[in-house]
Amino acid sequence: MGFLRDRYNEYGKGMQVTLATFAQTVKPKKYGGGAATVQYPHEKESPPVRARGVIALREDNCTACMLCARSCPDWCIYIEGHKELAPPRRAGGAPRKVNKLDRFDIDYALCMYCGICVEVCPFDALFWSPEYEYSEPRIADLLHDKTKLGEWMETVPEAPELEAGAEKKKK
Amino acid sequence: MIAVDLPYWAQSLLRVLGGTVAVLLPAGTIVYLFLFKMMSFMQSRLGPMEAGPYGSMQLFAEVGKWLQKEDIQPENADKRIFKIAPLIVLVSTFLLVAVVPFGPDAYFTDFEAGIFYALAVSSVSVLGILIAGWSSANKYSLLGGLRAAGQLIAYELPMVLAVIGVVIQAGTMNLNQIVEQQNAGSMFGWDGLGNPYILTQFVGFLVFMIAVQAELTQAPFDMPIAESELVSGYMTEYSGFRFLIFFIAEFATVGVFSLIASVLFLGGWGIPFSWFGWESNNDVDDWMNIVGPLIMITKMLGLSFLIMWVRFSYPRLREDQLQRFAWKVLIPVSLINIMFTAILKVAF
Numbered sequence: 001m002g003f004l005r006d007r008y009n010e011y012g013k014g015m016q017v018t019l020a021t022f023a024q025t026v027k028p029k030k031y032g033g034g035a036a037t038v039q040y041p042h043e044k045e046s047p048p049v050r051a052r053g054v055i056a057l058r059e060d061n062c063t064a065c066m067l068c069a070r071s072c073p074d075w076c077i078y079i080e081g082h083k084e085l086a087p088p089r090r091a092g093g094a095p096r097k098v099n100k101l102d103r104f105d106i107d108y109a110l111c112m113y114c115g116i117c118v119e120v121c122p123f124d125a126l127f128w129s130p131e132y133e134y135s136e137p138r139i140a141d142l143l144h145d146k147t148k149l150g151e152w153m154e155t156v157p158e159a160p161e162l163e164a165g166a167e168k169k170k171k
Numbered sequence: 172m173i174a175v176d177l178p179y180w181a182q183s184l185l186r187v188l189g190g191t192v193a194v195l196l197p198a199g200t201i202v203y204l205f206l207f208k209m210m211s212f213m214q215s216r217l218g219p220m221e222a223g224p225y226g227s228m229q230l231f232a233e234v235g236k237w238l239q240k241e242d243i244q245p246e247n248a249d250k251r252i253f254k255i256a257p258l259i260v261l262v263s264t265f266l267l268v269a270v271v272p273f274g275p276d277a278y279f280t281d282f283e284a285g286i287f288y289a290l291a292v293s294s295v296s297v298l299g300i301l302i303a304g305w306s307s308a309n310k311y312s313l314l315g316g317l318r319a320a321g322q323l324i325a326y327e328l329p330m331v332l333a334v335i336g337v338v339i340q341a342g343t344m345n346l347n348q349i350v351e352q353q354n355a356g357s358m359f360g361w362d363g364l365g366n367p368y369i370l371t372q373f374v375g376f377l378v379f380m381i382a383v384q385a386e387l388t389q390a391p392f393d394m395p396i397a398e399s400e401l402v403s404g405y406m407t408e409y410s411g412f413r414f415l416i417f418f419i420a421e422f423a424t425v426g427v428f429s430l431i432a433s434v435l436f437l438g439g440w441g442i443p444f445s446w447f448g449w450e451s452n453n454d455v456d457d458w459m460n461i462v463g464p465l466i467m468i469t470k471m472l473g474l475s476f477l478i479m480w481v482r483f484s485y486p487r488l489r490e491d492q493l494q495r496f497a498w499k500v501l502i503p504v505s506l507i508n509i510m511f512t513a514i515l516k517v518a519f
Contacts, residue, residue: 018213018484025212036215 049157051130052113056152057104061125064099068117068126076110077117078103104146109139131155186279193268197426197471198419203230204472205479206422213483237418240411247308248408256306257409257416259299264423266292271430272347274440274463275455285346286338289431290331293386296424297323300395303417304405315404318490319395322385325497326392330382332505336375336512337368337435346434351452354441365443369436374508376436378501383428384478385497387421391485394493425475433470440467 027033038045047053064081080103085095118126129152136142162168177185207229211218219226244253270285272278282288297320304316338344341352349368356366369376385392396404406417433439440463441455449455488496 014484015480018480021215022209022212025215025217035212035217037217039217039220 047130047132052115052128053130053132054134054152055106055118056127056129056156057146057149058125058153059101059146059150061123062101063123064101067120071116071120073114074110074112076107078105101146105143107143109142127156129155190265190268190279194264194423198423199230201422201425201475205475209479210483237411237415242411245308245408249306252302252306256299256303257413260296261416261420263292263295264420264427267427270346272350272440273467274460275452277460277463278347281347284344286334286344294327300405307408309408311401312405312407315395315401319405322395322493325494326382326385329378329497329501329505332509333375333379334435336372336508339512339516340368340371347452350434350439350441353438355444355451362445363443365438367438372436374504378505379432381501384481387425389478389482391488392493393487394490397487425478426471429471429474430467432474433467437470
């Protein structure tokens, strides 16, 4: 019998796997069957929370420090800003100088989704969003400005809970 | 027997129509059911779903796409030979189907040496493949063509030898009589199932199906068109309509070989004759000419399912493993099978 079992392990198992997958795919959905794929335009895929779909911008946090633009390997982030005087924090103080964003564009035709800009941002202004439906018929239309990047902030999921025993960030 | 006198031209027209249907229908069915759908299901996806209900019109979309494409020939190609090659492959399929019996009277020809003819004609496609590889003026095509020639010749032998077992047992090479022998036969005096040769010739059946798999260059024996090594082998330079002809020929041959295998081993178009008290092919009622083809198509689908199932499950063998398997395993096994069959035939 050892001979037969060896032959089965060699030749039978593979065919068993394909047949099992076949049966699983053919089985109706309500009995837990169905394909592993999604019929995309008709039903939407639900990407994992941490999927790298698109980079979103929280404009209020950005100081136009240019760290992201300089660290981008593709040079696909375009930032322009100017300094503005803001009212002082305490009464009688001197007005504060703040950086205001005039332009924050990401050219998604160039972006390679490395995420270095998200990593490098010291002010939590850039986030990964799992949003993926933003293809354009013209390549130039893939250059998105700060309003569009800001709209994607709504799709950014909540930050996941810290793992047990992880150190809380010091304020 | 049907006694209808048709003029010669009407008979010829019927034969041409029947032949076209018998080649194209299995090809289309196999491509849609197995290549599109079953392969997708085995990979946990749905396959084509957009063209028609469940993608059933996908085949017409594909054919339309291929017909629109430009008929490109390489500059250095041997143009006339290059153009003829796919036709030779397709013609061998049409010649093959000519001997397959679909019912007591539903056959194209009734050769005495039917299976001999079928095996001889099936190797004509090797010529087409070889000259396709040679005339393309492309090293990948040439390598693919040579591999195909080596493989098809190597696997022709075990196929012929496996068939010899059936021929010895049936005592005839006529395919219709092989069907009769199986359905009129009995197993140890019990004739409820006839005597399909898959039981007595199981080794022959295995060898035959493996050899068919290699003859059809389906995985795991698809070295001639190994896409990761040879682009597409002898089909590399073909596009548009000529590629379509190769494609149709490939899957039509799957169907025709399944038909032949079902005739040789599964009782062909027949149902056990004892069910209706028939003695031989001459007693069989006329309605079997309608039911027979349906039975044949069912058996064809079953056997093609087997071929395709193996195709989708196994990775490709290496060239030397392929040759070693043919010469060192299949041929000795089928020779031993012939020997035992002959001994048992004489003993009983």
